[in-house]
Every structure is written in C-alpha cells, then in structure tokens.
Amino acid sequence: MSAIDYALVAKVCAERAGLSVDPAKSYLIDSRLAPAARREGFESAAELVAALKGGEERLGAAVAEAMAPAETAFFRDREVFERLWEVEAPALARRRPEGVVRIWSAGCATGQEIYSLAMMQAEAPAPTGRVELYASDFAERLLERARAGAYSSFEVQRGLSARELVRHFENRGDQFQLSRPVRQAVRWRRVNLLEDLTPLGAFDIVLCRHVLGVLTEAAQARTLQRLEGAVAPGGLLVLGANETLATGSAFAAANGLAGAYVRVDRARDAA
Amino acid sequence: MKGDPVKTCLVVDDSRVVRKVARRLLEDLGFAVTEASDGLEGLAWCRAMMPDVVLIEPATPTMSGIDFLRRLRLEPGGRGPKVIFCSGQTDLDRVREALDAGAAEYVIKPFDGEILAGKLALARVA
Numbered sequence: 001m002s003a004i005d006y007a008l009v010a011k012v013c014a015e016r017a018g019l020s021v022d023p024a025k026s027y028l029i030d031s032r033l034a035p036a037a038r039r040e041g042f043e044s045a046a047e048l049v050a051a052l053k054g055g056e057e058r059l060g061a062a063v064a065e066a067m068a069p070a071e072t073a074f075f076r077d078r079e080v081f082e083r084l085w086e087v088e089a090p091a092l093a094r095r096r097p098e099g100v101v102r103i104w105s106a107g108c109a110t111g112q113e114i115y116s117l118a119m120m121q122a123e124a125p126a127p128t129g130r131v132e133l134y135a136s137d138f139a140e141r142l143l144e145r146a147r148a149g150a151y152s153s154f155e156v157q158r159g160l161s162a163r164e165l166v167r168h169f170e171n172r173g174d175q176f177q178l179s180r181p182v183r184q185a186v187r188w189r190r191v192n193l194l195e196d197l198t199p200l201g202a203f204d205i206v207l208c209r210h211v212l213g214v215l216t217e218a219a220q221a222r223t224l225q226r227l228e229g230a231v232a233p234g235g236l237l238v239l240g241a242n243e244t245l246a247t248g249s250a251f252a253a254a255n256g257l258a259g260a261y262v263r264v265d266r267a268r269d270a271a
Numbered sequence: 272m273k274g275d276p277v278k279t280c281l282v283v284d285d286s287r288v289v290r291k292v293a294r295r296l297l298e299d300l301g302f303a304v305t306e307a308s309d310g311l312e313g314l315a316w317c318r319a320m321m322p323d324v325v326l327i328e329p330a331t332p333t334m335s336g337i338d339f340l341r342r343l344r345l346e347p348g349g350r351g352p353k354v355i356f357c358s359g360q361t362d363l364d365r366v367r368e369a370l371d372a373g374a375a376e377y378v379i380k381p382f383d384g385e386i387l388a389g390k391l392a393l394a395r396v397a
Contacts, residue, residue: 153361153379157386161393162377166367176363 001026005049009033009063012052016064017138018194018219029067036066065139069214070109074159075116076209077241083257084205085120088236089131092204095234099129104203106193106227107211108135111146111186112155114207115178118185119168134203136191147188149178193223202232209259210240224249233265278396279303279320283313283327283339284357289380293326293357296384300397310334314342321348324396326355326378329369337372344373353394357382 006023013019033045042048052059075081093101105114114135137143156165156176169176212220228250231237241258245251251261280302282293294304307313309331329336336356343349353375366377375394391397
C-alpha cells in the first residue's frame with residue numbers, strides 16, 4: 001500500500017468511528033487489516049483498500065471495525081470495580097424510586113469489564129435494588145466475541161483469579177466460556193458513540209475506560225457531549241484510572257475513585 | 272518494595288527452559304529465586320530455607336503438586352509459603368482440585384510476565 005492508501009485508511013477510521021489512526025504506523029494498519037481483508041474475500045489488505053477506493057462504500061465500516069483496538073481485561077484496576085459494586089451502585093440505587101441501577105459499558109470491546117460486574121453480581125447481589133447491565137461497541141466483530149463470552153487462556157489470566165475462573169467459566173475446546181447466567185445478565189447493543197445516544201435513556205454508571213484515548217480530538221469532544229446526556233444527574237462516568245477530563249465540563253471529579261466523574265446535577269445546585 | 276526484605280520464590284519444574292523463563296520474570300519482579308527439578312527436591316529446599324512463594328509444575332516425576340502441598344504443610348514453617356500451580360493443564364476440574372487442596376493461584380502455561388505479576392498480586396505476595 002502507498003502512503004496515500006494509509007492516509008485513506010486513517011481518514012475512513014476518523015470519519016466512521018472517530019478513531020485516531022496514525023497513517024505512519026503502516027505495520028499496525030497492515031496487521032489489523034489483513035484478517036478483515038480475508039473475511040471480506042480479498043487476498044490482502046492492499047486489495048481491500050483498492051476496492052474501497054473503487055467506491056465499495058460498505059468496506060469503510062469493515063476497515064474502521066478492523067482498526068478498533070480491543071485492549072481490555074477482567075477487573076482492570078480491581079479496586080475500581082470493588083468500589084463501584086460495594087459503595088457507588090448501592091448509593092445510587094437508594095436514590096432511584098424503584099431501586100434500579102443501570103450500568104453501561106460504552107465501547108466494551110470483547111466485554112471483559114461488564115462481565116466483571118456480572119460476576120460480582122452472581123457472587124454477591126447488590127445489597128439494595130436491582131442492577132441492569134448493558135454493553136455496547138461500534139464494532140460488530142468485537143460485540144460478537146463479547147456475546148459469546150469465550151476467551152483464550154491468556155485473556156482469562158489477565159485480572160481474573162483462578163477461583164473466579166473455576167466458579168464462572170467452563171472449558172470450551174481451547175477456550176473458556178462464561179457460564180450461561182453470567183452471559184445472560186448482560187444486554188448488548190451496537191452503538192456508535194458519535195451518534196445520538198438519547199434512545200438509550202439515562203444510566204447511573206457509564207464505564208468508558210480507555211476509549212477516549214483512541215479517538216481523534218474532535219471525536220473525544222463529541223463523545224463527551226453525547227455522554228453528558230447519557231449519564232443521569234448524580235451518576236458516574238468512569239474513565240480509565242489514568243484518564244482525566246478537563247474541568248468546567250458537566251462532570252466533576254469523584255472523590256477517591258481514580259478516573260471517575262460525577263454528572264453535575266444543575267437543578268439540585270440551583271435549589 | 273523499597274526497604275522490605277527481598278521475597279523468595281522456589282520454582283519447581285522438570286523443564287530447565289521453564290525454570291529459566293520463570294527465574295527471569297520473577298527476578299524482574301524483585302524476587303530471589305531458587306530452582307528445583309521435581310517435587311522431592313523442592314521439599315528438600317523448603318526444609319533448608321522456607322520460601323515466601325512456591326511456583327510448581329504439578330506433574331513433575333517424583334511427586335504430584337497436590338502431594339507436594341500436603342507434605343509441605345506438615346513441615347515446620349510449611350504453612351507459610353503461598354503455593355502457585357503452574358501447568359499446561361487447562362481442565363477446570365484440575366484447577367478446582369488444586370485450589371481445594373490449598374493452592375493460592377493457578378497459572379496456565381504458556382504465561383508471560385504480566386500474567387505472572389497479576390497472579391502473584393492476587394495471591395498477595397507481590
């Protein structure tokens with residue numbers, strides 16, 4: 001592929017999914033596009049890009065999906081999950097009339113984070129109220145893997161204890177699959193965070209960890225704006241432990257929980 | 272870790288290659304490492320100097336990992352070390368047996384430094 005081809009890939013990723021792709025990282029682009037090219041019936045990434053240039057619009061989605069990073073892990077920063085489950089979710093449940101807490105993993109990739117919460121729920125149901133777990137990604141390929149809930153031995157060893165492994169997983173060939181009740185505790189949906197999120201309703205906790213960092217600046221701003229509407233007033237937006245938001249937004253840093261922000265409740269402040 | 276005494280790890284595996292890899296990863300994590308090529312030799316090491324952690328391949332020629340665990344626990348000071356099984360065996364029933372016998376964690380081979388560090392943290396030794 002030529003430099004122009006790599007630039008085209010970067011442009012398509014930015015337009016379709018707000019992904020920031022460095023056209024100079026040709027090796028990364030080649031290695032991520034090659035499997036996508038095979039899935040679409042092409043011999044190589046170069047052929048796939050040539051067809052895209054030839055006007056096959058639908059291939060843009062395949063390219064953007066293929067370039068989406070899928071880096072995630074079970075219980076990434078375990079103390080964040082413990083605090084969310086033991087402290088934040090029960091506190092939010094008490095403020096809801098029906099005691100229902102809605103949690104959404106936005107940009108869930110292969111689903112490890114929402115399943116971490118599903119496992120916590122299976123081990124110790126929330127002390128108050130009911131928890132509803134939702135997860136989304138724009139990449140259908142990742143969502144399919146997430147829904148299947150089957151992981152390699154490398155994946156189940158990142159963040160997961162052996163006790164959790166035997167309690168919640170079953171051998172499935174070379175892989176380990178989450179038990180049916182844990183899988184069925186999560187509702188999945190394909191969502192592009194750049195698009196209108198209002199049909200999804202409001203959530204009490206939105207996990208959007210290590211997602212903003214892979215987006216272009218414009219896409220980061222737009223996604224944050226969309227998420228403002230998706231987090232209920234008083235609810236939490238949880239970013240990666242090392243990710244920060246500029247102040248002055250609709251979110252204020254949450255005490256003692258790295259990367260977490262409270263959706264400011266303007267009506268309450270005015271009262 | 273600064274100021275703490277160096278933690279010790281005994282690696283028990285009949286593969287010299289695995290011992291070498293494990294030693295390098297453990298030394299990178301700040302452990303002092305000793306090696307044994309089977310369970311019997313491992314027990315002899317423990318009698319001489321009880322380690323903080325034992326990383327053991329449960330299928331060495333002389334003794335099963337579970338027998339090693341039982342015999343270690345009968346030694347003076349033998350209740351101290353955390354024992355982490357390290358095996359290519361992925362059958363979850365075998366993992367469950369190891370945990371029920373008192374293994375603190377279970378590492379599936381092949382593994383890398385990140386996995387080993389994570390398992391040591393979960394076993395509360397790193």
